[in-house]
Amino acid sequence: xxxxxxxxxxxxxxxxxxxxxxxxxxxxxxxxxxxxxxxxxxxxxxxxxxxxxxxxxxxxxxxxxxxxxxxxxxxxxxxxxxxxxxxxxxxxxxxxxxxxxxxxxxxxxxxxxxxxxxxxxxxxxxxxxxxxxxxxxxxxxxxxxxxxxxxxxxxxxxxxxxxxxxxxxxxxxxxxxxxxxxxxxxxxxxxxxxxxxxxxxxxxxxxxxxxxxxxxxxxxxxxxxxxxxxxxxxxxxxxxxxxxxxxxxxxxxxxxxxxxxxxxxxxxxxxxxxxxxxxxxxxxxxxxxxxxxxxxxxxxxxxxxxxxxxxxxxxxxxxxxxxxxxx
Amino acid sequence: xxxxxxxxxxxxxxxxxxxxxxxxxxxxxxxxxxxxxxxxxxxxxxxxxxxxxxxxxxxxxxxxxxxxxxxxxxxxxxxxxxxxxxxxxxxxxxxxxxxxxxxxxxxxxxxxxxxxxxxxxxxxxxxxxxxxxxxxxxxxxxxxxxxxxxxxxxxxxxxxxxxxxxxxxxxxxxxxxxxxxxxxxxxxxxxxxxxxxxxxxxxxxxxxxxxxxxxxxxxxxxxxxxxxxxxxxxxxxxxxxxxxxxxxxxxxxxxxxxxxxxxxxxxxxxxxxxxxxxxxxxxxxxxxxxxxxxxxxxxxxxxxxxxxxxxxxxxxxxxxxxxxxxx
Numbered sequence: 001x002x003x004x005x006x007x008x009x010x011x012x013x014x015x016x017x018x019x020x021x022x023x024x025x026x027x028x029x030x031x032x033x034x035x036x037x038x039x040x041x042x043x044x045x046x047x048x049x050x051x052x053x054x055x056x057x058x059x060x061x062x063x064x065x066x067x068x069x070x071x072x073x074x075x076x077x078x079x080x081x082x083x084x085x086x087x088x089x090x091x092x093x094x095x096x097x098x099x100x101x102x103x104x105x106x107x108x109x110x111x112x113x114x115x116x117x118x119x120x121x122x123x124x125x126x127x128x129x130x131x132x133x134x135x136x137x138x139x140x141x142x143x144x145x146x147x148x149x150x151x152x153x154x155x156x157x158x159x160x161x162x163x164x165x166x167x168x169x170x171x172x173x174x175x176x177x178x179x180x181x182x183x184x185x186x187x188x189x190x191x192x193x194x195x196x197x198x199x200x201x202x203x204x205x206x207x208x209x210x211x212x213x214x215x216x217x218x219x220x221x222x223x224x225x226x227x228x229x230x231x232x233x234x235x236x237x238x239x240x241x242x243x244x245x246x247x248x249x250x251x252x253x254x255x256x257x258x259x260x261x262x263x264x265x266x267x268x269x270x271x272x273x274x275x276x277x278x279x280x281x282x283x284x285x286x287x288x289x290x291x292x293x294x295x296x297x298x299x300x301x302x303x304x305x306x307x308x309x310x311x312x313x314x315x316x317x318x319x320x321x322x323x324x325x326x327x
Numbered sequence: 328x329x330x331x332x333x334x335x336x337x338x339x340x341x342x343x344x345x346x347x348x349x350x351x352x353x354x355x356x357x358x359x360x361x362x363x364x365x366x367x368x369x370x371x372x373x374x375x376x377x378x379x380x381x382x383x384x385x386x387x388x389x390x391x392x393x394x395x396x397x398x399x400x401x402x403x404x405x406x407x408x409x410x411x412x413x414x415x416x417x418x419x420x421x422x423x424x425x426x427x428x429x430x431x432x433x434x435x436x437x438x439x440x441x442x443x444x445x446x447x448x449x450x451x452x453x454x455x456x457x458x459x460x461x462x463x464x465x466x467x468x469x470x471x472x473x474x475x476x477x478x479x480x481x482x483x484x485x486x487x488x489x490x491x492x493x494x495x496x497x498x499x500x501x502x503x504x505x506x507x508x509x510x511x512x513x514x515x516x517x518x519x520x521x522x523x524x525x526x527x528x529x530x531x532x533x534x535x536x537x538x539x540x541x542x543x544x545x546x547x548x549x550x551x552x553x554x555x556x557x558x559x560x561x562x563x564x565x566x567x568x569x570x571x572x573x574x575x576x577x578x579x580x581x582x583x584x585x586x587x588x589x590x591x592x593x594x595x596x597x598x599x600x601x602x603x604x605x606x607x608x609x610x611x612x613x614x615x616x617x618x619x620x621x622x623x624x625x626x627x628x629x630x631x632x633x634x635x636x637x638x639x640x641x642x643x644x645x646x647x648x649x650x651x652x653x654x
Contacts, residue, residue: 087487088491088492091434091491092430095426095430095484099422099426100427103418103419107418107419127486137467138467139466139467142486142569142571143482143484143487143490144486144487144490145487145490145491146484146491148487149483149484149486149487150483152480152483153426153476153479153484156470156476156479156480157422157473159454159470160471160472160473161473163609164414164415164418164472164473164609164610165415242469244469283490283491
């Protein structure tokens, strides 16, 4: 096996898509997942490839993590509790999986002298941003969700490791990602509910929340663009760096737009029952729209619109009904 | 005992000064400390007061913490690993004591429905600030120390709890604090070294680093000013808030200035041996100077200059030689 990329959360939505992409590019991948959210089915192709090795393990298990990392040259750390909505029901979960988990990944890397990392952060760290579209150097925000807080803490740890131990860190602040193997979020929820009852759709909030989304293919392009363009810097010696990039499209939509696209794709016309209020839940941000000039400056741009991303997600969910029934 | 203020780290430098201040004001205090850094001697007066209760315990022990908090109405959370310099030697320490410890404090508060918190954060979270003097809403910084990262994570958790559970949070970003019972930092180090050998003083860096300091009395005034002025808001219902204030003087000094004041106060003229470089250690910030307009807007201003703070610290260390010998 060649020098491999180590992917945490490899059986998840973005992780499995990234795994397939790297394998298709002829690269070697070690996938690490505890299958708490990840799905065997997502790695069905990968496990047949000689350049792929799957390790079942939890990122909180530093010993197992470090053992699995043997021989890897870079880490793309995607394992996380990725659902922003339910933090208040179990506040320790975000801390453990997103902050302490990231610390364990960093320590495992340090034990092997692995210096290259990519990290899936989130636009949620901007809280209720005062500057929209929000740039990477926005005024320091106040955190509004445990998810955002835990991811900001993960970023902070990674940056401190970059400064202190020479890590070369790429931090990606994602909007919500859409596409095949999408595992949670509003498109998933709406499709499931409409599958159960196509005549009525309950909607959190009043439908006016403005959000931005990115297709998973565009997300992978962006991650690999950044790694490709920072690889020259890897030769520059022992000093580490932290590069932070927002990832998103240059558009946003309202929840009601998205509902329209989903219903059109499914061919249903439900009555919409809004719960009301300008946000879906406590800690929800009614307007998320990231400034992506910085990553565009590297030559990347998204290939898909939000509508295309929503439609691709609906199409995948329609083609994979097992996915609803087996959760 | 009246409704008490719960102080974590009550046997530490700032905690014991705050304890004495509140007791002198006729308030009740429950002090919580694991005495890893805290000193019995610092609470020698407090333990003789009927309005003071001391509980030995670790903030990571959530059960003990919650039991001790019974009957308290607010928490001032000062317990921390407060030394920014040694993070890289034991990276788990900042995470455990500053981030996870803060989480345990928040959970203990939640278990009692205590909603008012003050938190000692740090100017170190600004990393190498691009705006100096640095305001609270500075552009989002890149973390350069595990200490700063762990405190930023603590802030983030507290803010998310304020949004999600209605906490009323006051976050204070301190410069280095000086004064009686000062337990670590450059004045301590220099006085100890000069006590051992008054002829030679080794100095980390080249002496040009610019830092800001605040006298502990001014720090306490600031904390209590903020609590007094946000107590009206406590009546406003179940919604929480996060108020963030920089604390510092409106001046800074160079390390070499401070050395001059220390040597003058001690009556010594050592040869200075600089290790060289513009910073004392990896992750050190060569220029820390905070914009304190926001807290000054509440009517607070410091009563002491940096030089007075340094001199008061030297005088206290001279009057308490036991403090060096028993560490």
